[in-house]
Amino acid sequence: MIASQTYRNILNFIMFELGWLACVMLSQAWALAIVAIFLMLHFVLVSQYKMDELKFIVIGTLAGSLLDGLWLRTGILADTSGAAVITPPWLIALWAIFMTSLNHSLKWLGRNRLLMFLIVPIAGPFAYWSASALGAVTLPNLLPSLLALAVGWLVLFPALLALRDFLYPRLAP
Secondary structure (H helix, E strand, O other), rough: OOOOHHHHHHHHHHHHHHHHHHHHHOOOHHHHHHHHHHHHHHHHHHHOOHHHHHHHHHHHHHHHHHHHHHHHHHHHEEOOOOOOOOOOOHHHHHHHHHHOOOOOOOOOHHOOOHHHHHHHHHHHHHHHHHHOOOEEEEEOOOOHHHHHHHHHHHHHHHHHHHHHHOHHHHHHH
């Protein structure tokens, strides 16, 4: 494990961003392989409490994937990968790599709840809008889709932070 928290957070941020790009821009097989490698590196080099963090990543990935599945089923999002499943594997992988950031490079966002409520409803939908600009998904009705995504993120993000604080009481901000 890397001793410096700053270096762990930098590495976590880089792996999250590259993982996001891999999921959005590459074939599903490549994206899954890259995210799997990044998750292994995360647990070897970044994670301090591996079992707690594994539980957190699994539960958060499941919650985020279910929300994406709901958005896909209701037409808020449309998948362009052609996967005939509730939530495409690349989106599930994206949630897994995102979950690593909530206890590391994005931990600061949980320390200021007001700031979180200002940033999250913009940043969450922006990620989906960016993915749509790159062709990974479409937002069939742009404004209603972005509004629904903002509301979903306003509900899910604080819930994920509460879960993190429950699983990591010793690290709660």
